[in-house]
Amino acid sequence: QQQVRQSSQSLTVWEGETAILNCSYENSAFDYFPWYQQFPGEGPALLIAIRSVSDKKEDGRFTIFFNKREKNLSLHIKDSQPGDSATYFCAASRRDSNYQLIWGSGTKLIIKP
């Protein structure tokens, strides 16, 4: 049973397009959702995060759209570049479990030049 689900194992888009990575979750008590970016041979690094009181979080070319009612969120990467090629992990946590992160299985994003 996956508490945090990333439906696409991989995604390929052309350079300059907007890449959209989807994530859904089961537990409505989750209230903090970070996205981590991982390049081959490295550990994950925090990219952007959102709390459930917001429906949108933007940081440069990266935007999270959050739908609490539907229990899903998406990461949009605008004007995607070959350097954005990486694996992206959606994670979720909740206050009553001391914010222990529950991780999705990741989406491998390939940006074609």
Add this chain to the structure above:
Amino acid sequence: GGIITQTPKFLIGQEGQKLTLKCQQNFNHDTMYWYRQDSGKGLRLIYYSITENDLQKGDLSEGYDASREKKSSFSLTVTSAQKNEMAVFLCASSINWGGAEQYFGPGTRLTVL
């Protein structure tokens, strides 16, 4: 800034062997974590240590031991390596427990023959 160092980078063991992975951080963070990453799966928490003299089991602790030798170092022992096991073990740290950003090391890749 700081860095997390994991040794060794690659570890090859025999079935039934006891293997130790080491992690050092110079962030002066209180909390440290060990995760296991299998191909196509999310990260799974093995052990974590909230402060220097603390040790907590994660969801995947069976078959592992951990030791927080001092604030800056956290070791993980595979008590009996399983044949054909292959995974990446990631060490992370955060300033404290409870929603803080986690910083990851580059990982130790384990292969069991």
